[in-house]
Amino acid sequence: MLIVDKEGILIRYNVKMEKTMTPEEAAAELYPKDELYKAIAEAIFEGEEDDVIEGLEAAIAAGKDPIALIDDALMVGMKVVTDLYDQGVIFLPNVMMSADAMLEGIEFCKAESGASPETKGKIVVHVAEGDVHDIGKSIVAALLRAAGYEVVDLGRDCPVDEVIEAVKKEKPMMLTGTALMTTTMYAFKEVNDRLVEGGLSLPFACGGGAVNQDFVETYSLGVYGEEAADAPKMADAILKGATIADLRAKFHNHGGDKNGN
Ligand code: B12
Numbered sequence: 001m002l003i004v005d006k007e008g009i010l011i012r013y014n015v016k017m018e019k020t021m022t023p024e025e026a027a028a029e030l031y032p033k034d035e036l037y038k039a040i041a042e043a044i045f046e047g048e049e050d051d052v053i054e055g056l057e058a059a060i061a062a063g064k065d066p067i068a069l070i071d072d073a074l075m076v077g078m079k080v081v082t083d084l085y086d087q088g089v090i091f092l093p094n095v096m097m098s099a100d101a102m103l104e105g106i107e108f109c110k111a112e113s114g115a116s117p118e119t120k121g122k123i124v125v126h127v128a129e130g131d132v133h134d135i136g137k138s139i140v141a142a143l144l145r146a147a148g149y150e151v152v153d154l155g156r157d158c159p160v161d162e163v164i165e166a167v168k169k170e171k172p173m174m175l176t177g178t179a180l181m182t183t184t185m186y187a188f189k190e191v192n193d194r195l196v197e198g199g200l201s202l203p204f205a206c207g208g209g210a211v212n213q214d215f216v217e218t219y220s221l222g223v224y225g226e227e228a229a230d231a232p233k234m235a236d237a238i239l240k241g242a243t244i245a246d247l248r249a250k251f252h253n254h255g256g257d258k259n260g261n
Helices: 002-017 022-027 035-046 049-061 066-086 092-114 136-145 160-170 186-196 230-239 244-251
Strands: 122-125 150-153 174-178 205-206 223-224
Touching: 002 223, 022 066, 022 205, 035 049, 035 066, 035 092, 049 066, 049 092, 049 122, 066 092, 066 136, 092 205, 122 160, 136 150, 136 174, 160 174, 160 186, 174 186, 174 230, 186 205, 205 230, 230 244
Parallel strands: 122 150, 122 174, 174 205, 205 223
Antiparallel strands: none
């Protein structure tokens, strides 16, 4: 009897030992190891725009490339935020504040990079009809602009008709679409079919939380992009003559890497 009681006490102690982490403690476990990147990621998590800029200034002063910082620090910080949101540790207002701080950081990096004003080509970007999630699209647009492309941003919840009209008017080298909802991503197929019917053929790069490669492969112009950083890589490949089939071979997960190796 005594032994059973002892076990009961031990089990209780174990439960007591499992302390619930605060959001800050949970985030601290996910930050990058590099102190410069960590400071930026932490400022993104806290939604502190001034601290993000301060962190970026310090990293640039230490020799980091401003454009590489978008991927290596800003996006890493944003991933901490979305991961903790998924786990129910933080809530939507936190995500929104962090997204604003991250977008501010991207603008700063672009300005610091002094990227050439000469444009390499025109790209139309949009968020699927019915979908208001535009953070990923804004990152895609910012990275494309930073890489020297002219971006025509059709914004969020963009009607299919407007996408078709913009492609006819702007004659872009590539169209991008972002969808975060399993319901709205079907607008991409409609855009594809309307383009094909109208005799328009161009790579239609699609991404966003809800989208996956299998879905994108169901329509002829579609190329799946997992990360925002894939968008400028796709555009660069198109400039070098890549077709939609080449882009799928390079960016879809068939074993090779995104640099075509
Ligand atoms: C922020 C957010 C919101 C904000 C959006 C603010 C804004 N301006 O975007 C607000 C509060 C408005 C919102 C509203 C809603 N939301 Co919401 N939201 C989110 C949340 C938390 C984060 C999304 C996000 O911004 N992620 C970060 C960005 C950077 O990711 P991303 O867009 O996928 O982009 C990355 C890649 O995919 C890639 N990428 C994106 N596009 C492209 C394009 C190309 C070409 C390439 C190469 C790459 C690429 O680049 C980015 C970085 O690498 C998610 C949950 C989550 N953890 O994802 C839910 C989530 C997307 N929302 C969801 C829902 C259901 C809603 C609402 C319907 C809620 C409601 N009942 O009202 C409404 C939608 C209304 C509507 N009609 O759209 C669901 C969608 C479920 C589903 N699969 O269908 C999610 C998944 C939450 C959940 N788990 O249920 N939401």
